[in-house]
Amino acid sequence: MASSEAEMVPIETEAAAPEAEPESEPEPEPAEASLNARDPEQRRLALRELAERGLGDGELEQVVGLVLDPDQQVRRLALGVLSTRADRVDDATIRQALMDPADQVRATAVRLAAERGSRDLVLLAPLVAARRWPLTQAAALDLLPELLASTSTLGETELDLLLTSIGEMDSPPTMEEGPSIARLSRAAGISRLVGSLSLPDVRRLGAVRILVEGEEAPEILRALATLVSDPLDEIREVAEVAADAIGRTDDPIGGSEFFEDAPLAPAEAERIASLARSLRDADEAVRHLARSGLGGVERNRVLAWAREAMHTGDLDTASAAAETVGALRLYEIGVDILNRAIELPLEAREPFLKALARVRLEDLVGLLGQVDESRKPEAIRVLWNSSGPPVLPHLRAHLDDPSIPVRMAVLEVMGESGDPSCVDVARFVLETDQSPPLRAAAVRVIALANIDASAAMTRAMGDADPIVRAAxxxxxxxxxxxxxxxxxxxxxxxxxxxxRRAAMNQLASREDNDHEFVWSAFRQCRPEERNELGSVFSYSNQAALTELALMHYGSPDQEERVLALELAGWSRSQACLEASIQSLQDPVPAVRAAAAAALGRLRDTSAVRALGNAIEDPFPEVRVEAVRALGVIDDEAVLGFLVAALQDADGGVRTVASEVLTQWSSPAVAKRLAGVLAVPNLRGAATELLKKIGPSSQELLIDVLLHGSAEVVPIVGGLLGDIVGVDRLAGRLGSTEADTRLRAVEGIGAIGGPEAIDALIGVLSDPDERIRLRATRFLAALGDPRGAQAIVDAALNDPVPEIVAAAEEALIRLGVRSGDPQVA
Structure with a gap:
């Protein structure tokens, strides 16, 4: 027991803590709208104003933070504002928004994701079948076809997700869903959908459903008709309808401007396919016989087979058809080869590129006029990959195309060519084009050629658009x-x-070790820019920070010493830690304050004693920084120093100490305190200390909940109820910080009682899934039937499977079923 008493010592204070002063009333909310306002209506108003005037770079991070705002309308407005700068939104934000519990918010998130182009297809594809969330599904169905059409290749993962989602729908597409799914069939590519009809799982049904909604083309009917023996009733019914349609048609299936004869019989098609595959045989004699055999088949029959192979064949068959086209010079279907190549990933295009390379250059370029406008950028890349530099003069004319993606594709292939003459074109684009992304692409072309880069830099740095300057x-x-x-x-x-970020990254990655230039760059920066630059160096060039800090922390110029200590804080090095501790003895208060701030960034426990001594510094600004630094270090000795600072003679220091204690989180102290609270004869001293700290002990108590054992939960819950109360914690559920809301939920759940139920029900619609999950589990543990209906809604509608499972488990514990009409 003596050892347990000894363990209590770090929690005791060196001087008695004063009774907690009554907290002053919060300052009234400013009248003007603010993204940080406590009132959600003011946050909404600020977002509407931002939508009107445009989102600046400095506001981006704030708006991203509002994606986790507790107010549903704020979240929706924030996503709408972010859609104007979709290229700057990170992947995690998109994933979070697409898992929002509110259908309206998720629908807005779909539109934001679509603005980012094809990068979010893997997230959006399953939503076309999300019937539980009608607004989200409608947005996905509206936007996905166009998004698929604009991307160069639909990956196998995205296609599988799309087919699986539509195949898993509980019934075929409705009349409302049909038109959008028909657009999906064209965007995904008929050949790939037909190829998916041989898949062994639900993806096959998804492909059938998409094809049924699309155009009633002969090759599609023929492919569907082959499924008359499918084990799924729905597919067999579709196959029978397709077979009937084939039987009723008056025109021969497969007829077109090229092929006016009867369709190929299966045996004839297989014979041609076999000969085509033999063109790739390792034996030259076999290849010769295959060419001779194909030469003996009527040209229009080979064309008919090759065209259908391009449209509906699998990759192997289509590749064989491409080689046949090249070998027999069947260039009438050049556009079919080009379209199939566009649909394929780069590594699968080789046979198609070889076939296109044999087409006369003028005819090849003419194919661009026959492809869909949305596919033209990728078609340009295919032509470049098939024909190389000779095609460049023909592509330059497309720099006048009204489509930005087309002009971008031309500029990119010119840059890849390395042709010095392309620099003149790029310079002209940089000086005259109205599109900032095009001007930025022109900069990249000039950089690749490394010709006249200085003049281009001068021109680009004077550009009005930040995209160009950053490039x-x-x-x-x-x-x-x-x-x-x-x-x-x-x-x-x-x-x-x-x-700024581009300049900082370049400065931090320099290899010439010109530390004086880096030092001058830090000196010229404004404080906020200096923080940004320090952060960049902290991740990419800590060695430079360390050298600069150690070179200048002993300078006779106090401003240089202050700057050196700022850099020391970013360096994370042991040498800079020691220099910062030493500088707490500097004769100038501003330098000592900078040293304390640096130690706060370094967060090393070896600095706790020195910072504790700095709380006795004669200058309040030094004591304030020392308190702030202690507040971010996880060490058992910190608590005593922070509590002692509550009785500082200076009101500013006391205020900061109170704020720091309110926010202070220390797993180490929490674990020790949890151990003490679990021992009955030590519990009284710890309880008395916590009550003396007052409401500022809230975060420490919540840490005990998070790091202690289950046996201390009722003890801590009782303390939180006495010292803080449910109402105070519930007030934090409106915070824009998700972690703050989560900690409040932990406290409310531990306190329990009738007042806790309403607060926990309210957060079942929180955008943060951790909060919804904890609230659901607390409601189940508390056993109050008032939470049943809210839990039923979660079980039916929440997009997160883990929360649905927790809700169903909670209903079982409450003795309620989700379909029970007795749920009020």
Whole structure:
């Protein structure tokens, strides 16, 4: 028992803590709208104003944070604002928004994801069948066909998800869903859908459903008719209808402007296919016989087979058809080869590229006029890959195309060519094109050629659009060497965050070890820019920070010493830790304050004693920074120093100490405190200390809940109820910080009682799935039937499977079934 008493010592204070002063009333909310306002209506108003004037770089992170706002309308408005800068939104934000519990919010998230192009297809594809969430499904059905059409290739993963989702729908597409799914059939590619009819699982049904909604083309009917013996009733019924349609048609199936004869019989088609595959045989004699055999077949019959193979054959058959087209020069179906190549991943295109390479160049370029406009950018890349530099003069004419993606594709292939003459074209685009992404692409072309880069840098850094300026710093700086220095310094103070970030990344990645230039760059930065730059160096070039800090922390110039200590805080090095501790003895208060702030960034437990001593510094600004630094270090000795700071003679220090204690989180202290609270004869001293700290002990108590054993939960719950109360914690459920809301839920659940039920029910619609999950489990544990209906809604509608499972388990514990009409 003596050892347990000894363990209590770090929690005791060196001086008696004063009785907690009554907390002052929060300052009234400012009248103007603010993204940080406590009132959700003011946050909504701020977002509407932002939507009207446009989202700036400095506001992006704030708006992203509102995707987890507890107010549903705020979340929806935030996603709408972010859609104007969709390219800057990170993947995690999209995933979070698409799992929002509110259908309206998820529908808006679908539109935001679609603005980012094809990168979110894997998330959007399953939503076309999300009938439980009608607004989300409608948005996905509306946007996905166009999104698929605009992407160069639909990956196998995305196609599988799409087919699986539609195949798993409890019934065939409705009249409302049909038109959009018909558009999906065209966007996904008929050949790939027909190829999916041989799949062994529910994806086959998905392919059938999509094809049925699409056009009634002969090749589709013929493919569907082969499924008359399918084990699934729905597929057999579709196959029978397709077979009847084939039997009723007056025109020969497969007829077209090229093929006017009767359709190929299966045996004839298989014979041609066998000869085509033999063209790839390792034996030259076999290949010769195959060419001779194909030469003996009527040209229009081979064309008919090749065309259908391109449209509906699997990859192996289509590849054999492409080689046949090349061998027999069947260029009438060049556009079919081009379209099939566009649909394929790069590694599968080789046979198609070889076939296209044999087409006369003028005819090949003419194929661009026959492909769908949305496919033209990828068609340009296919033509470049098939024909190389000779095609470039023919593609330049498309730099006048009204479509930005088309012009971008031309510029990209010109850059890949490495042709010096392309620099003149790129320079012209940089100076005259109205599209910022095109001008940025022109910068990349010039950088690849490394011709006249200095003049291009001057021109690009004067561009009105930050995309172009950032591209110049990223692409041109490495080739300019020291000549880039003035541009880097200019970029560091640019008003747009992407440009500053590009300049910082380039500065941090320099290999010339010119520390004096880096030092001058830090000195010229404004404080907020200096923080950004320090953060970048912290991740990519800590060695430079360490060298600069150690070179200047002993400077006779106090401003240099302050800056050196700022860099020391970012360096994460042991040498800078020791220099910062030493600088707590500097004769200048501003330097000592900077040293304390640096130790706060370093967060090393070896600095706790020195920071504790700094709480006795004669200057309040030093004591404030020491308290703040202690507040972010996880160490048992910290609590005593923070409690002692509550009785500081300076009101500002006391205020900061109270704020820090309110927010302080220390797993180490929480575990020790949990152990003490579990021992009855030690519990009284710990309880008395916590009550003296007052409401500021809230976070520490919640830490005990998170890190302690189940046996201390009722003890801590009772303390939270006495010291803090449900109402105070419930007030934090409106915080825009998800972690703050989650911790409040932990506290409310531990307190329990009737007041806790309403608060926990309210957060079952929170956007953070962790909060919904914990609230569901607490409601089940508390056993109050008032939570039943809210849990039923969660079981039926929540998009997160783990929450649905927890809700169903909670209903079992409450003795309620989700379909029970008695649920009020």
């Amino acid at each position: 110049a710093l990223e692409e041109l700086t490495p080739g300019l060497g020291r000549e880039a220095d003035p541009f880097l310094l200019r970029g560091l103070s640019d008003g747009d965050e992407p440009v």
